[in-house]
Amino acid sequence: MDTKSAIAARHSKLYIDTMIFQVDNAIFKVPSRYFHEKSEAFGIASKISAENLNGEGSSDENPIKLSPLPHDANAEDFELLVNVIMSFTFNLPPPTGYTLCQWFAVLKLATAWEFSDIRTLAMKSITDDKTRIYDQWFGIFVSCWNLEGFTELRELAITRVSGLQKWSAMQKINNGRWYCVRRWATEGLKDLAEAPSLPSFQEIESLGLHTVVNFMLLREAVLKRCTHCASGYSRVLRCSNCDSTVSTQARCNLVLVEKYCAQELSQIEL
Incomplete structure (x- = not known):
């Protein structure tokens, strides 16, 4: 050829x-x-x-x-x-x-x-x-939390931020409400109910009347505790979601938050 x-x-x-x-x-x-x-x-x-x-x-x-x-x-x-x-x-x-x-x-x-x-x-x-820098993970969360197609990343960012943040109870509630993260709002209400003293007037006012009524009932229930927690048994368990440690008393209090604040929490989840 x-x-x-x-x-x-x-x-x-x-x-x-x-x-x-x-x-x-x-x-x-x-x-x-x-x-x-x-x-x-x-x-x-x-x-x-x-x-x-x-x-x-x-x-x-x-x-x-x-x-x-x-x-x-x-x-x-x-x-x-x-x-x-x-x-x-x-x-x-x-x-x-x-x-x-x-x-x-x-x-x-x-x-x-x-x-x-x-x-x-x-x-x-x-x-x-393996980056464990709060600012980076929270920045990623803020950028993707309401974007279509980023559900998997949103859930990952919520978990990473939850393990890194050092928010006050009100910051958890406000961030949970603003970004529609039920987990943060629930933990914030729990922390607020467990606090040794009542929140300030400004914090109470920002919760809204309906939430305040439920919060007072929640706080009374938390202070009374359930029979299991009142017995002094406080074995520490490891949370499968954020790898943090949670006592049985804290788990009990989270259940109480879900009971008394169910209506509000159902309205802030995407």
Whole structure:
């Protein structure tokens, strides 16, 4: 066979098509295969561009403009995502050394653009992260607590924050109400009922009349205790949710909170 007359074919993996994106004031020229194959939205855009050599994404002068990015992400967040995409494109190990917050940035964009394999990687990296810094976990929680598609992360963040926070009873109640976390509101009401003295007038007033009435009944029940707790038996158990230790008396008091404040608690849970 005359090799000179043979038509050379593009290598299936190492002939790299690219796309040019603009995010904020940064221009990115990146391999396009992953975007084409993994995202319906990017796939449609690439088809349109392929039909026009001078179309969007073909040059620095005519990039595909992605700003504003989903979930308030920025160019630095997009760079983090692209680094992961590069590793997937060339079958390389994923980036190492990403912080908890950087993996969260990747997760936000992967979720928005339905990159399921990157989302799985990011979520695993966040779950496996051993960072025990309250500000980081609470920041992640605040960013995702009411976003669709982040239920798993929300529950993880609630657990991590619960184990790290040092809130007052009223802070637990207020955060539980504001962010619709029943667990925090329940613990706050328990702490308030167990306190050696009544809360201040301002704190009582902020609870609302209906809650105040139930709180007074709750406090009386907590002070009386149940037969089991009054006996002085106070074996410490380990909580399966947040890995903290909880006495049988505390568990008893949580049951009382659920009994006397059930109506309010049912209204603040997502």
